[in-house]
Amino acid sequence: MKKIVSLLILMIIILAACGSAEGNTSKNRTVTIAIQDSELYETIVEHVKKKVEDEGIDLEIVYMSDWNIFNQxxxxxxIDLNFYQTRQFLQNANETNGWNLVPIADTYFNNQGYFSSKYKTLEELPEGATVIIPSDPVNNGHALHVLQQGGLIKLKEGVGFQGSQSDIIENKKGLNLVEVDFNMIPNMIEDSDLSYLATRTIIQAGFVLEDALILGDYHEEFIMVLAAREDNKDEEVIQIIAEAFESEDTKNITIEKHPIEIVWH
Structure with a gap:
């Protein structure tokens, strides 16, 4: 009888060990995440990478530069995840391409606004001034909204953040709005009278927030999100990574290193 009891105990121990091993295996995997080559993104993702290592997760970072490739x-x-876009940008990408990508973690809001190397106030801005704004639809609409917020243009009622230049119904100073790639704007500061900058491009152009002639408001639609697919968003490893993105220590280290660029949600 003692032998039978001992055998049962041994079997229970073996089964428990197997169950534990299976539990660890479920987390012991590589997850690929695509980001832009930026100190701000790296601050967050490298911190998260170290944080989830304790859970047996290898977060492999893939760098991409073309905004059109990330979501595709x-x-x-x-890839398993990407981190480079706002909630509004992701929504627009889904609607345009028929994708079913989902935001699974909220992080920070991009500080953004209009800056000038030539003028200190909006009142100094001359008639027909050249204003540089982003060319992609989401940032373009946001930039026009902020320009309206500063009182320089008026958009059709109801366009919100979805406006384009065709929606401008009043341009008080006859501004010449020039659309260029978002990432190129810091290189064009000296050739413009006013330029739309956000997060890292503010620093690239050599400004601080106090230099802004117009500083944009906080909006939930423009919080930066971690994105996954509908078919992998509920996986345990994906949820662990999402929690790490939204953790207090990730927030604190990002705010400490990038106070000019962001406001945490």
């Missing part, structure tokens, strides 16, 4: 790669399951 995620939709095609070539």
């Amino acid at each position: 790669a995620l939709a095609n399951a070539e």
Whole structure:
């Protein structure tokens, strides 16, 4: 009888060990995340990478530069996550391409506004001034909204953040609005009278927030999100990474290193 009891105990121990091993295996995997090559993104993702290592997760960072590739790669399951866009940008990408990508963690709001190397106030801005704004639809609409907020233009009622230049119904100073790639704007500061900058491009152009002639308001639609697919968003490893993104220590280290660029949600 003692032998039978001992055998049962041994079997229970073995089964428990197997269950534990299976639990660890579920987390012991590599998860790929695509980000832009930026100190701000790296601050967050490198911190999260170290944080989830204790959970047996290897967060592999993939760098991309073309904004059009990030979501396509995620939709095609070539990567597991991406971190580079606002909630509004993701929504627009889904609507435009028929994707089913989902935000699974909220992080920070981009400080953004209009800056000038030539003028200190909006009143100094001359008639027909050249104003540089982003060309992509989401940032373009946001930039026009902020320009309206500063009282320099008026948009059709109801366009919100979805406006384009065709929606401008009043341009008080006859501003010449020039659309360029968002990432190129810091290189064009000297050739413009006023330029729209956000987060890292503010620093690239050599400004601080106090230099802004117009500083944009906080909006939930423009919080930066961690994105996954509908088919992987509920996986345990994905949820662990999402929690790490939203953790208090991730927030604190990011605010400490990038106070000019962001406001945490």
